[in-house]
Amino acid sequence: xxxxxxxxxxxxxxxxxxxxxxxxxxxxxxxxxxxxxxxxxxxxxxxxxxxxxxxxxxxxxxxxxxxxxxxxxxxxxxxxxxxxxxxxxxxxxxxxxxxxxxxxxxxxxxxxxxxxxxxxxxxxxxxxxxxxxxxxxxxxxxxxxxxxxxxxxxxxxxxxxxxxxxxxxxxxxxxxxxxxxxxxxxxxxxxxxxxxxxxxxxxxxxxxxxxxxxxxxxxxxxxxxxxxxxxxxxxxxxxxxxxxxxxxxxxxxxxxxxxxxxxxxxxxxxxxxxxxxxxxxxxxxxxxxxxxxxxxxxxxx
Ligand code: COA
Ligand code: MG
Numbered sequence: 350x351x352x353x354x355x356x357x358x359x360x361x362x363x364x365x366x367x368x369x370x371x372x373x374x375x376x377x378x379x380x381x382x383x384x385x386x387x388x389x390x391x392x393x394x395x396x397x398x399x400x401x402x403x404x405x406x407x408x409x410x411x412x413x414x415x416x417x418x419x420x421x422x423x424x425x426x427x428x429x430x431x432x433x434x435x436x437x438x439x440x441x442x443x444x445x446x447x448x449x450x451x452x453x454x455x456x457x458x459x460x461x462x463x464x465x466x467x468x469x470x471x472x473x474x475x476x477x478x479x480x481x482x483x484x485x486x487x488x489x490x491x492x493x494x495x496x497x498x499x500x501x502x503x504x505x506x507x508x509x510x511x512x513x514x515x516x517x518x519x520x521x522x523x524x525x526x527x528x529x530x531x532x533x534x535x536x537x538x539x540x541x542x543x544x545x546x547x548x549x550x551x552x553x554x555x556x557x558x559x560x561x562x563x564x565x566x567x568x569x570x571x572x573x574x575x576x577x578x579x580x581x582x583x584x585x586x587x588x589x590x591x592x593x594x595x596x597x598x599x600x601x602x603x604x605x606x607x608x609x610x611x612x613x614x615x616x617x618x619x620x621x622x623x624x625x626x627x628x629x630x631x632x633x634x635x636x637x638x639x640x641x642x643x644x645x646x647x648x649x650x
Contacts, residue, residue: 363590456500486510494538
């Protein structure tokens with residue numbers, strides 16, 4: 350068994366709420382929200398002059414007394430930036446499950462981050478390795494996304510960042526074809542490494558319909574969740590990335606039927622006029638597994 354087999358993996362992350370790390374008034378509100386994950390941001394939502402203060406505030410919060418089942422993430426500044434060393438030092442805490450790396454350009458940035466995490470974890474006697482959420486938000490990052498995803502066992506998923514990517518390329522933010530192309534490419538890259546992918550933020554937080562439309566498109570491409578920038582988006586993300594009662598019932602039916610068919614020596618069988626075989630049974634098992642994890646998470650809240 351590899352030493353990383355127990356990296357802090359993400360079970361469920363339908364909604365991930367961003368909180369600027371220099372706004373401590375938002376911390377308790379975020380923690381009290383229904384978001385599956387909270388991502389404390391040291392990157393683009395914090396002004397350069399505020400970075401040091403943001404690190405101090407976040408460090409203080411992470412050292413405080415709290416209990417949560419939420420996934421706690423810290424988004425640090427770019428691996429090659431001057432802030433990275435101090436950011437990662439704050440992020441390496443028993444409270445933090447995952448470090449979110451922005452604007453990834455190549456797999457070496459993952460390897461360098463792993464080295465930094467390893468050294469800090471060893472120094473602080475942190476036994477469970479911290480995971481890495483790799484954010485793809487540039488042309489180069491997208492081209493190398495599969496190598497980035499496979500660069501290290503610490504990588505727990507690929508996060509899509511439309512804003513940086515589209516702005517830098519002059520692509521209109523509402524170009525649906527471009528968004529579809531990028532989402533699909535990212536999904537394949539993550540899938541090649543057996544990892545989940547997470548959809549970008551939707552900045553117009555008063556437009557719930559627009560958020561739902563994007564989440565629906567992402568879900569249709571197998572994405573596991575979507576970033577939120579405002580508490581008003583959390584319920585929609587949780588709903589959209591949960592299997593519906595009908596999907597769960599159909600999945601259970603499928604698994605039961607597969608069991609009966611196997612007992613009779615058949616891998617392929619008919620159910621409601623459709624042929625079912627292994628990939629569809631695996632998909633049904635996955636839906637049941639996700640539903641169980643969500644139930645567990647919601648019961649414990
Ligand atoms: N986390 C926790 N609470 C939040 C929040 C967040 N990200 N965003 C807003 N809230 C709270 C507000 O404090 C307010 O609380 P109150 O009712 O107790 O006063 C309530 O939700 C409603 O907020 P609202 O007044 O509608 O928004 P705002 O003008 O205060 O903030 C943003 C709007 C966009 C500035 C803010 O939502 C935000 O900073 N989002 C995160 C940005 C970020 O991290 N970006 C980086 C990733 S792309
Ligand atoms: Mg970005």
